[in-house]
Amino acid sequence: MTKAELRRNYKRKRSLLSEAQISSFNAGILNQLLQFDWSGNHYIHTFLPIVGQNEPDMWSFITNIRVYYPDIHIVISRSELKDHAMKHFLLADNVLLEENVWGIVEPVDGETVAETLLDVVLVPLLIVDKAGNRVGYGKGFYDRFLAKCRPDCKKIGISLFAPVEKIDDVDPLDIPLDIVVTPNLTYIIS
Numbered sequence: 001m002t003k004a005e006l007r008r009n010y011k012r013k014r015s016l017l018s019e020a021q022i023s024s025f026n027a028g029i030l031n032q033l034l035q036f037d038w039s040g041n042h043y044i045h046t047f048l049p050i051v052g053q054n055e056p057d058m059w060s061f062i063t064n065i066r067v068y069y070p071d072i073h074i075v076i077s078r079s080e081l082k083d084h085a086m087k088h089f090l091l092a093d094n095v096l097l098e099e100n101v102w103g104i105v106e107p108v109d110g111e112t113v114a115e116t117l118l119d120v121v122l123v124p125l126l127i128v129d130k131a132g133n134r135v136g137y138g139k140g141f142y143d144r145f146l147a148k149c150r151p152d153c154k155k156i157g158i159s160l161f162a163p164v165e166k167i168d169d170v171d172p173l174d175i176p177l178d179i180v181v182t183p184n185l186t187y188i189i190s
């Protein structure tokens, strides 16, 4: 299937989930993420969820990392609407957060972090295929962002749904994920 078809289908699937399904998917994803040994990582980037779009809630993961790996820096972003770029900030205790036009909670300001410092990026998506190619909202924010990360930075997609067989129209600019975490299974792509 094409990205456009998958985007339409999976937006719909996601919008039809019940509160109970969303809670259970979130618990499954957290459980999968807590199986990883995160020690040795210094900077982990995460997205903050668009709750209205039923995106996976990363807050409990953030809380767990803060408790069990207090030396790891959590990094979050602001999105630039004009050029579809992202700017990254430390999620410090004193950082001011505000909701943007898409309902994404973003840092207002703070200590910036270069993409090359990131050891892990947790990537939001609508659906992914078995080769780790992703479909997002179609604006290319994450493709631009991941292109600036180090080649050894682990790109971990967080998906509510199991990967589809194949996305037919993968773009040369698309950056494949290394790992995909779903509520029941973790897929190691490379």
Ligand SMILES: Nc1nc2c(c(=O)[nH]1)N(C=O)[C@@H](CNc1ccc(C(=O)N[C@@H](CCC(=O)O)C(=O)O)cc1)CN2
Pocket (backbone or CB within 6 Å): 011, 047, 048, 049, 050, 055, 079, 086, 101, 102, 103, 104, 124, 125, 136, 137, 138, 139, 140, 141, 142
């Ligand atoms: N949590 C989260 N943060 C993220 C992303 C994401 O997918 N999830 N992005 C990933 O790239 C970037 C933001 N990308 C976005 C691109 C478009 C829309 C958007 O057009 N929203 C419309 C309607 C959505 C729809 O088409 O149904 C809106 O809210 O009006 C939202 C986010 C960066 N940060």
Ligand SMILES: Nc1ncnc2c1ncn2[C@@H]1O[C@H](COP(=O)(O)OP(=O)(O)OP(=O)(O)O)[C@@H](O)[C@H]1O
Pocket (backbone or CB within 6 Å): 003, 134, 135, 136, 137, 138, 139, 140, 141, 142, 143, 144, 147, 171, 173, 174
């Ligand atoms: N590194 C890049 N530099 C400039 N443009 C890019 C880059 N990567 C992707 N794009 C452009 O961004 C657009 C959207 O790409 P795509 O359909 O893959 O988005 P997506 O991955 O679904 O969305 P998102 O990353 O926002 O979640 C495409 O037109 C693509 O050419």
